[in-house]
Amino acid sequence: MNIGAAARASGVSAKMIRYYESIGLIPAARRMENGYRVYTATDAHTLSFIRRARELGFSLAQIGRLVRLWQDQSRSSAEVKAIAQIHILELNDKIASLQAMAHTLETLAQACGGDDRPDCPIIADLAGAGLASSLAVRNGRVPRAR
Amino acid sequence: MNIGAAARASGVSAKMIRYYESIGLIPAARRMENGYRVYTATDAHTLSFIRRARELGFSLAQIGRLVRLWQDQSRSSAEVKAIAQIHILELNDKIASLQAMAHTLETLAQACGGDDRPDCPIIADLAGAGLASSLAVRNGRVPRAR
DNA sequence: GTTGACCTTCCCATCTTGGTAAGCCCCATG
DNA sequence: CATGGGGCTTACCAAGATGGGAAGGTCAAC
Numbered sequence: 260m261n262i263g264a265a266a267r268a269s270g271v272s273a274k275m276i277r278y279y280e281s282i283g284l285i286p287a288a289r290r291m292e293n294g295y296r297v298y299t300a301t302d303a304h305t306l307s308f309i310r311r312a313r314e315l316g317f318s319l320a321q322i323g324r325l326v327r328l329w330q331d332q333s334r335s336s337a338e339v340k341a342i343a344q345i346h347i348l349e350l351n352d353k354i355a356s357l358q359a360m361a362h363t364l365e366t367l368a369q370a371c372g373g374d375d376r377p378d379c380p381i382i383a384d385l386a387g388a389g390l391a392s393s394l395a396v397r398n399g400r401v402p403r404a405r
Numbered sequence: 406m407n408i409g410a411a412a413r414a415s416g417v418s419a420k421m422i423r424y425y426e427s428i429g430l431i432p433a434a435r436r437m438e439n440g441y442r443v444y445t446a447t448d449a450h451t452l453s454f455i456r457r458a459r460e461l462g463f464s465l466a467q468i469g470r471l472v473r474l475w476q477d478q479s480r481s482s483a484e485v486k487a488i489a490q491i492h493i494l495e496l497n498d499k500i501a502s503l504q505a506m507a508h509t510l511e512t513l514a515q516a517c518g519g520d521d522r523p524d525c526p527i528i529a530d531l532a533g534a535g536l537a538s539s540l541a542v543r544n545g546r547v548p549r550a551r
Numbered sequence: 552g553t554t555g556a557c558c559t560t561c562c563c564a565t566c567t568t569g570g571t572a573a574g575c576c577c578c579a580t581g
Numbered sequence: 582c583a584t585g586g587g588g589c590t591t592a593c594c595a596a597g598a599t600g601g602g603a604a605g606g607t608c609a610a611c
Contacts, residue, residue, distance in 0.1 A: 261588075261589075262588090262589075263587095263588065273588095273589090274568075274569070274570090275567085275568070277590095277591095278567080278568080293575085293576060293577085293590095294575085294576090294589075294590060295576085295588085295590080296589085296590090304532075304533075307533055308531050308532055308533065311530070311531050311533060312531050313567090314506075315506050315509060315510060315531075316503065316506040318566080318567095319566080319567075325528070325531065328528065329528050329531065329532060332523060333523065334523045334528075335520065335521045335522065335523065336517050336518050336519055336520060336521075336522055336523060336524060336527075336528075337518075337519045337520055337521065339517065339525045339527050339528050340514055340518075340519040340525070340527065341519075343510055343513065343514045343517070343527050344514055346510065347507055347510050347511055347514065350503050350506055350507040350510070351507055353503055354500055354503045354504060354507065357462065357496050357503070358500060360460075360461050360462040360496055361493055361496040361497055363461060364461060364489055364492065364493050365493055367489065368486055368490055368493060371482050371485065371486045371489070372482050372483075372486075373482055373483045373486040373487075374481065374482060374483055375481045375482075375483065376481065376482055377477075377478060377479065377480045377481065377482060378482060379480075379482035379485045379486070381482075381486065381489050382471070382474065382475050382480075382482075382485050384457070385454050385457050385458050385461075385475065386450075386454055386475060387450075387453055387454065387457060407557080407558075408557090408558075409556095409558080418599080418600085419558090420599070420600065420601090421598080421599070421600095424598080424599080439558080439559090439606080439607060439608080440558075440559060440607090441557085441558055441559080441607085442558085442559095459598090464597080464598090465597085465598075
Protein backbone atom coordinates (compact mmCIF):
# COMPACT_ATOMS: atom_id res chain seq x y z
CA MET A 260 0.00 0.00 0.00
CA ASN A 261 1.36 3.44 -0.82
CA ILE A 262 0.34 6.50 1.16
CA GLY A 263 -2.72 7.27 -0.93
CA ALA A 264 -4.11 3.80 -0.49
CA ALA A 265 -3.40 3.94 3.24
CA ALA A 266 -5.21 7.26 3.40
CA ARG A 267 -8.27 5.85 1.67
CA ALA A 268 -8.20 2.73 3.85
CA SER A 269 -7.91 4.66 7.12
CA GLY A 270 -9.75 7.88 6.47
CA VAL A 271 -6.65 9.88 7.41
CA SER A 272 -5.34 12.24 4.72
CA ALA A 273 -1.92 11.57 3.23
CA LYS A 274 -0.89 14.97 4.52
CA MET A 275 -1.74 14.00 8.06
CA ILE A 276 -0.07 10.60 7.77
CA ARG A 277 3.20 12.34 6.89
CA TYR A 278 2.65 14.79 9.74
CA TYR A 279 2.00 12.01 12.27
CA GLU A 280 5.22 10.40 11.12
CA SER A 281 7.12 13.67 11.43
CA ILE A 282 6.08 14.19 15.04
CA GLY A 283 6.77 10.58 15.95
CA LEU A 284 3.16 9.56 16.55
CA ILE A 285 3.72 6.68 14.13
CA PRO A 286 7.08 5.18 13.22
CA ALA A 287 8.75 6.20 9.96
CA ALA A 288 7.37 4.09 7.16
CA ARG A 289 9.58 1.76 5.17
CA ARG A 290 10.34 3.10 1.68
CA MET A 291 10.21 1.50 -1.73
CA GLU A 292 13.17 1.90 -4.05
CA ASN A 293 11.65 5.01 -5.57
CA GLY A 294 11.28 6.63 -2.15
CA TYR A 295 7.54 6.02 -1.78
CA ARG A 296 6.33 5.11 1.69
CA VAL A 297 4.94 1.58 2.12
CA TYR A 298 2.10 0.66 4.48
CA THR A 299 0.64 -2.61 5.64
CA ALA A 300 -2.94 -3.35 6.64
CA THR A 301 -1.74 -3.15 10.24
CA ASP A 302 -0.43 0.36 9.66
CA ALA A 303 -3.78 1.35 8.19
CA HIS A 304 -5.49 -0.09 11.25
CA THR A 305 -3.32 2.06 13.48
CA LEU A 306 -4.24 5.09 11.43
CA SER A 307 -7.92 4.26 11.77
CA PHE A 308 -7.41 4.01 15.52
CA ILE A 309 -5.88 7.47 15.49
CA ARG A 310 -8.68 8.88 13.38
CA ARG A 311 -11.32 7.47 15.70
CA ALA A 312 -9.50 8.90 18.71
CA ARG A 313 -9.36 12.30 17.01
CA GLU A 314 -13.10 12.07 16.42
CA LEU A 315 -13.48 11.67 20.17
CA GLY A 316 -11.44 14.81 20.66
CA PHE A 317 -8.26 13.31 22.08
CA SER A 318 -5.13 15.38 21.49
CA LEU A 319 -2.34 13.79 19.52
CA ALA A 320 -0.29 13.64 22.72
CA GLN A 321 -3.04 11.64 24.42
CA ILE A 322 -3.41 9.51 21.31
CA GLY A 323 0.28 8.68 21.42
CA ARG A 324 -0.21 7.24 24.89
CA LEU A 325 -3.36 5.39 23.83
CA VAL A 326 -1.64 3.82 20.84
CA ARG A 327 1.20 2.65 23.03
CA LEU A 328 -1.26 1.11 25.49
CA TRP A 329 -3.23 -0.47 22.69
CA GLN A 330 -0.12 -2.25 21.48
CA ASP A 331 0.97 -3.17 24.98
CA GLN A 332 -0.59 -6.50 25.87
CA SER A 333 0.42 -5.99 29.48
CA ARG A 334 -1.47 -2.71 29.81
CA SER A 335 -3.93 -2.21 32.64
CA SER A 336 -7.34 -0.89 31.71
CA ALA A 337 -6.85 1.58 34.56
CA GLU A 338 -4.21 3.43 32.55
CA VAL A 339 -6.52 3.75 29.59
CA LYS A 340 -9.42 4.80 31.74
CA ALA A 341 -7.31 7.46 33.44
CA ILE A 342 -6.47 9.08 30.11
CA ALA A 343 -10.11 8.96 29.07
CA GLN A 344 -11.28 10.48 32.32
CA ILE A 345 -8.88 13.37 32.08
CA HIS A 346 -10.18 14.00 28.60
CA ILE A 347 -13.78 13.78 29.79
CA LEU A 348 -13.01 16.46 32.36
CA GLU A 349 -11.47 18.66 29.69
CA LEU A 350 -14.51 18.19 27.49
CA ASN A 351 -16.93 18.99 30.28
CA ASP A 352 -14.98 22.10 31.23
CA LYS A 353 -15.09 23.34 27.69
CA ILE A 354 -18.76 22.49 27.34
CA ALA A 355 -19.59 24.41 30.50
CA SER A 356 -17.64 27.40 29.31
CA LEU A 357 -19.30 27.43 25.89
CA GLN A 358 -22.71 26.95 27.45
CA ALA A 359 -22.16 29.95 29.68
CA MET A 360 -21.30 32.05 26.64
CA ALA A 361 -24.26 30.75 24.68
CA HIS A 362 -26.63 31.32 27.56
CA THR A 363 -25.53 34.90 28.08
CA LEU A 364 -25.74 35.63 24.38
CA GLU A 365 -29.11 34.01 23.98
CA THR A 366 -30.47 36.10 26.80
CA LEU A 367 -29.04 39.27 25.35
CA ALA A 368 -30.13 38.45 21.81
CA GLN A 369 -33.64 37.71 22.96
CA ALA A 370 -33.81 41.15 24.49
CA CYS A 371 -32.52 42.79 21.33
CA GLY A 372 -35.14 44.31 19.08
CA GLY A 373 -33.30 43.35 15.92
CA ASP A 374 -34.80 46.33 14.16
CA ASP A 375 -33.58 49.56 12.59
CA ARG A 376 -32.95 51.32 15.87
CA PRO A 377 -29.46 51.44 17.33
CA ASP A 378 -30.32 50.48 20.90
CA CYS A 379 -29.07 47.00 21.59
CA PRO A 380 -28.52 45.16 24.86
CA ILE A 381 -25.76 43.11 23.24
CA ILE A 382 -23.68 46.17 22.45
CA ALA A 383 -24.57 47.63 25.83
CA ASP A 384 -23.28 44.54 27.59
CA LEU A 385 -20.02 44.53 25.65
CA ALA A 386 -19.56 48.22 26.28
CA GLY A 387 -19.74 47.25 29.91
CA ALA A 388 -22.75 49.44 30.39
CA GLY A 389 -21.68 47.32 32.84
CA LEU A 390 -21.35 45.22 35.75
CA ALA A 391 -24.87 45.90 36.88
CA SER A 392 -26.38 44.83 33.64
CA SER A 393 -24.08 41.83 33.34
CA LEU A 394 -25.16 40.71 36.75
CA ALA A 395 -28.78 41.16 35.78
CA VAL A 396 -28.23 39.00 32.73
CA ARG A 397 -26.51 36.40 34.84
CA ASN A 398 -29.64 36.35 37.00
CA GLY A 399 -31.85 35.89 33.98
CA ARG A 400 -33.16 39.43 33.94
CA VAL A 401 -32.49 41.76 31.08
CA PRO A 402 -32.12 45.50 31.15
CA ARG A 403 -34.67 47.03 28.80
CA ALA A 404 -33.22 48.76 25.78
CA ARG A 405 -33.48 52.41 26.60
CA MET B 406 -1.62 56.28 29.67
CA ASN B 407 1.16 54.05 28.35
CA ILE B 408 0.51 50.49 27.23
CA GLY B 409 1.00 48.96 30.65
CA ALA B 410 -1.55 51.25 32.24
CA ALA B 411 -3.97 50.61 29.38
CA ALA B 412 -3.46 46.88 29.90
CA ARG B 413 -4.24 47.14 33.61
CA ALA B 414 -7.24 49.39 32.95
CA SER B 415 -8.74 47.11 30.30
CA GLY B 416 -7.69 43.64 31.35
CA VAL B 417 -6.05 43.07 27.96
CA SER B 418 -2.34 42.19 28.05
CA ALA B 419 0.14 44.63 26.52
CA LYS B 420 1.16 41.83 24.20
CA MET B 421 -2.37 41.52 22.89
CA ILE B 422 -2.86 45.27 22.57
CA ARG B 423 0.14 45.41 20.23
CA TYR B 424 -1.20 42.40 18.34
CA TYR B 425 -4.66 43.95 17.95
CA GLU B 426 -2.98 47.03 16.56
CA SER B 427 -0.86 44.96 14.17
CA ILE B 428 -3.89 43.23 12.66
CA GLY B 429 -5.85 46.47 12.41
CA LEU B 430 -8.47 45.62 15.03
CA ILE B 431 -7.63 48.91 16.74
CA PRO B 432 -5.99 51.91 15.07
CA ALA B 433 -2.27 52.50 15.54
CA ALA B 434 -1.72 54.35 18.79
CA ARG B 435 -0.18 57.80 18.84
CA ARG B 436 3.42 57.76 20.07
CA MET B 437 5.24 59.87 22.62
CA GLU B 438 8.61 61.31 21.71
CA ASN B 439 10.38 58.27 23.12
CA GLY B 440 8.34 55.96 20.91
CA TYR B 441 6.00 54.77 23.67
CA ARG B 442 2.38 54.23 22.68
CA VAL B 443 -0.16 56.59 24.26
CA TYR B 444 -3.70 55.59 25.20
CA THR B 445 -6.75 57.53 26.35
CA ALA B 446 -9.54 56.37 28.62
CA THR B 447 -11.63 55.92 25.49
CA ASP B 448 -9.01 53.58 24.05
CA ALA B 449 -9.03 51.59 27.27
CA HIS B 450 -12.80 51.37 27.05
CA THR B 451 -12.54 49.96 23.54
CA LEU B 452 -10.06 47.40 24.80
CA SER B 453 -12.45 46.41 27.59
CA PHE B 454 -15.17 45.99 24.98
CA ILE B 455 -12.89 43.67 23.04
CA ARG B 456 -11.99 41.70 26.14
CA ARG B 457 -15.62 41.22 27.07
CA ALA B 458 -16.42 40.10 23.52
CA ARG B 459 -13.55 37.60 23.67
CA GLU B 460 -14.98 36.29 26.95
CA LEU B 461 -18.19 35.62 25.05
CA GLY B 462 -16.21 33.67 22.48
CA PHE B 463 -16.47 36.05 19.53
CA SER B 464 -13.62 35.78 17.02
CA LEU B 465 -11.48 38.84 16.44
CA ALA B 466 -13.04 39.15 12.98
CA GLN B 467 -16.51 39.30 14.51
CA ILE B 468 -15.25 41.69 17.16
CA GLY B 469 -13.97 44.01 14.48
CA ARG B 470 -17.49 44.25 13.10
CA LEU B 471 -18.98 44.68 16.55
CA VAL B 472 -16.58 47.49 17.41
CA ARG B 473 -17.45 49.27 14.18
CA LEU B 474 -21.15 48.95 14.92
CA TRP B 475 -20.65 50.09 18.49
CA GLN B 476 -19.04 53.27 17.26
CA ASP B 477 -21.62 53.76 14.53
CA GLN B 478 -24.51 55.74 15.96
CA SER B 479 -26.59 54.95 12.87
CA ARG B 480 -26.28 51.18 13.38
CA SER B 481 -29.35 49.03 13.45
CA SER B 482 -29.66 46.57 16.31
CA ALA B 483 -30.53 44.01 13.65
CA GLU B 484 -26.95 44.03 12.41
CA VAL B 485 -25.62 43.39 15.88
CA LYS B 486 -28.17 40.71 16.57
CA ALA B 487 -27.30 38.94 13.31
CA ILE B 488 -23.65 38.67 14.30
CA ALA B 489 -24.62 37.42 17.73
CA GLN B 490 -26.99 34.83 16.33
CA ILE B 491 -24.40 33.45 13.97
CA HIS B 492 -22.07 33.11 16.91
CA ILE B 493 -24.75 31.45 19.01
CA LEU B 494 -25.18 28.88 16.26
CA GLU B 495 -21.43 28.29 16.17
CA LEU B 496 -21.39 27.83 19.92
CA ASN B 497 -24.29 25.43 19.92
CA ASP B 498 -22.74 23.39 17.12
CA LYS B 499 -19.52 23.07 19.04
CA ILE B 500 -21.34 22.26 22.26
CA ALA B 501 -23.30 19.50 20.56
CA SER B 502 -20.16 18.06 19.08
CA LEU B 503 -18.30 18.08 22.40
CA GLN B 504 -21.29 16.62 24.20
CA ALA B 505 -21.41 13.77 21.73
CA MET B 506 -17.75 13.04 22.41
CA ALA B 507 -18.21 13.29 26.17
CA HIS B 508 -21.26 11.08 26.13
CA THR B 509 -19.56 8.34 24.13
CA LEU B 510 -16.51 8.47 26.36
CA GLU B 511 -18.50 8.48 29.55
CA THR B 512 -20.37 5.42 28.41
CA LEU B 513 -17.18 3.63 27.45
CA ALA B 514 -15.35 4.68 30.62
CA GLN B 515 -18.19 3.51 32.79
CA ALA B 516 -17.93 0.09 31.19
CA CYS B 517 -14.19 -0.02 31.73
CA GLY B 518 -13.03 -1.98 34.74
CA GLY B 519 -10.18 0.39 35.47
CA ASP B 520 -8.24 -2.45 36.99
CA ASP B 521 -5.03 -4.35 36.25
CA ARG B 522 -6.47 -6.36 33.40
CA PRO B 523 -5.87 -5.26 29.82
CA ASP B 524 -9.44 -5.63 28.55
CA CYS B 525 -10.92 -2.22 27.97
CA PRO B 526 -13.97 -1.14 25.99
CA ILE B 527 -12.35 2.23 25.32
CA ILE B 528 -9.41 0.69 23.51
CA ALA B 529 -11.75 -1.74 21.82
CA ASP B 530 -13.87 1.10 20.49
CA LEU B 531 -10.87 2.99 19.17
CA ALA B 532 -9.50 -0.14 17.59
CA GLY B 533 -12.79 -0.22 15.75
CA ALA B 534 -13.62 -3.57 17.24
CA GLY B 535 -15.97 -1.87 15.33
CA LEU B 536 -18.95 -0.43 13.85
CA ALA B 537 -21.17 -2.83 15.69
CA SER B 538 -19.85 -1.83 19.06
CA SER B 539 -19.88 1.85 18.17
CA LEU B 540 -23.50 1.58 17.24
CA ALA B 541 -24.22 -0.18 20.50
CA VAL B 542 -22.55 2.61 22.42
CA ARG B 543 -24.51 5.15 20.49
CA ASN B 544 -27.63 3.33 21.62
CA GLY B 545 -26.51 3.38 25.21
CA ARG B 546 -25.55 -0.24 25.34
CA VAL B 547 -22.02 -1.32 25.96
CA PRO B 548 -20.29 -4.45 24.78
CA ARG B 549 -18.99 -6.35 27.75
CA ALA B 550 -15.23 -6.55 27.99
CA ARG B 551 -14.40 -10.02 26.77
C1' DG C 552 25.40 56.42 38.80
C1' DT C 553 23.13 52.37 39.26
C1' DT C 554 19.14 49.60 39.66
C1' DG C 555 14.67 48.18 38.49
C1' DA C 556 10.65 48.69 35.97
C1' DC C 557 8.95 49.88 31.81
C1' DC C 558 8.89 50.34 26.80
C1' DT C 559 10.34 48.95 21.81
C1' DT C 560 10.78 45.37 17.90
C1' DC C 561 11.50 40.73 16.34
C1' DC C 562 11.43 35.85 16.49
C1' DC C 563 9.64 31.43 18.21
C1' DA C 564 6.10 28.13 20.03
C1' DT C 565 1.63 26.39 20.63
C1' DC C 566 -1.95 22.70 17.78
C1' DT C 567 -3.86 20.50 13.81
C1' DT C 568 -4.98 20.84 9.26
C1' DG C 569 -5.01 22.44 4.52
C1' DG C 570 -2.83 24.59 0.45
C1' DT C 571 0.70 25.13 -2.87
C1' DA C 572 4.95 24.73 -5.50
C1' DA C 573 8.79 22.33 -7.62
C1' DG C 574 10.34 18.16 -8.98
C1' DC C 575 10.55 12.97 -9.58
C1' DC C 576 8.14 8.48 -10.93
C1' DC C 577 5.12 5.53 -13.32
C1' DC C 578 1.58 4.04 -16.51
C1' DA C 579 -1.34 4.45 -20.43
C1' DT C 580 -2.74 6.33 -24.59
C1' DG C 581 -1.95 8.28 -29.07
C1' DC D 582 8.40 7.03 -28.54
C1' DA D 583 6.45 10.99 -26.55
C1' DT D 584 3.24 13.22 -23.92
C1' DG D 585 -0.21 13.74 -20.36
C1' DG D 586 -2.16 12.78 -16.06
C1' DG D 587 -1.95 11.26 -11.57
C1' DG D 588 0.65 9.90 -7.59
C1' DC D 589 4.59 10.54 -4.80
C1' DT D 590 8.46 13.45 -2.55
C1' DT D 591 10.04 17.62 0.25
C1' DA D 592 9.49 22.27 1.85
C1' DC D 593 7.27 26.41 2.93
C1' DC D 594 3.05 29.22 4.26
C1' DA D 595 -1.50 29.81 6.37
C1' DA D 596 -4.90 29.84 9.98
C1' DG D 597 -6.58 31.04 15.20
C1' DA D 598 -5.14 33.70 19.64
C1' DT D 599 -1.88 33.95 22.98
C1' DG D 600 2.46 33.55 25.57
C1' DG D 601 7.53 33.63 26.07
C1' DG D 602 11.87 35.56 25.52
C1' DA D 603 15.91 38.20 23.75
C1' DA D 604 18.23 42.52 22.82
C1' DG D 605 18.18 47.16 23.40
C1' DG D 606 16.31 52.03 24.61
C1' DT D 607 14.05 55.02 28.49
C1' DC D 608 12.71 56.76 32.71
C1' DA D 609 12.36 57.48 37.67
C1' DA D 610 13.84 56.73 42.17
C1' DC D 611 17.46 56.03 45.38
